[in-house]
Amino acid sequence: MKRSRLPLTALRSFEAAGRNASFSRAAEELHVSQAAVSRQIRELETALCTPLFERLHRKVVLTEPGKALLTQLTASFDGIERMLTDIANRGQTRTARVSSDASIAACWLIPRLDRFRRMNPDIDVVLDVDPRLIEFRADQAELALRFSFRNTSWPNTEAERLAHALETPVMAPALLAGGLAIEKPGDLRRFTLLHEESREHWKNWFRLAGEEETEVRAPGPMYADMALSKQAALLGHGVALVDLLFMQDELAAGTLIRPFATELNSGGYFLVARSLSKLSEPARIFAEWVRAEFAASVAALAVNRT
Structure with missing residues (x-):
């Protein structure tokens, strides 16, 4: 198909419908009616002599040619939008x-x-x-x-x-002021254990530190992320299991201490684009x-x- 005859409006409707897996959501995004989106896609399929969607009950599914076309169109439209944005922003911060x-x-x-x-x-x-x-x-x-x-x-x-993530227990020095001794990993259960998203992290750490399976118990409050469990540990609310990479300043300053050196490998950090x-x-x-x-x-x- 010659460039001068590319059905740009139909391609835009198809890309929105394919990305959203919905004609109605595509219509909302493009500020047109669902009938207009459906008509544009039908005309595109007729011009290509190929179905781009399977119309099932209450949903649409891309065909293999539809998947290939969507991949190309999304990348192309995103590239055009980025270029237009860059041009508009030239001379600005x-x-x-x-x-x-x-x-x-x-x-x-x-x-x-x-x-x-x-x-x-x-x-x-x-x-x-x-x-x-x-x-x-x-x-x-x-x-x-x-x-x-x-x-x-x-x-x-x-x-x-x-970087790799290495979790280890940390606690505020004030927690030791009560005289509770910490001689072995199991002694940490005398304190409140602070959890991030799951109790499995503490259970895995205890096992790595040599605790018997039958002795593994990890009650304590649950926090949505490490930043919250770190703050709770700094306030002396309990012992947190946190990534060493993010605790170096606090450990160096002595506001947090490591009762044990055992480190649990628990994933990694990624740069994604x-x-x-x-x-x-x-x-x-x-x-x-x-x-x-x-x-x-x-x-x-x-x-x-x-």
Whole structure:
């Protein structure tokens, strides 16, 4: 099909419907009627002599040609939108849009972000805190910082491991003022155990530390993320199981102490993007800075262990 005859309106309707897996949601996104979206897609299928959707009861499913076309169109439309945004923003303050989960943002990124600003005063960082991995559409962040227990990659993205996660118990020194002795890992059960999302972390740590399976008990309050359990530990509310990478300043200052050196390998931290090699200049500069900062954190942790 010649470029001059490309059915751009129909392609736009198809892309929205395919991405949303719904004609009605595509209509809402494009501010047109569902009938208009359906008609445009029918005309496109007629022109291509190929069905792009299977129309099932109350849902539509892409055919194989539809999947292939959607992949190309989404990437192309996103690229066009990014380019238009870059052109419109030329001469203005540059922006690096970053998505992060709450723990990385609060425990690692925010304490360092002013350093990036001083190094790059012409780049503003727009930080979106969200536990879900975004789709990296043109109106979303270009980069994401993510923690994962098991995943090392995600669909339609590139992911680069920045560091491994190593969890270890920490507590405020004031907790020991009551005279409770800590001689073996099981003694930590005398204190309130603080949990992040799941009680399995403490159970796994106790087993790694040599506790018998029948002795593993881990009651205590549950927090949504590491930033909250860290704050509770600093306040003396109990013993938290946290990542060493995010606790170096507190351990060095003595506001938190490590009763045992046992470290539980519990996943890793990743830099994620649609394409790490095709970032805008502000996002590329931010990505390079993140890599350097994580490398420095890992190096400092290795030094502190010796």
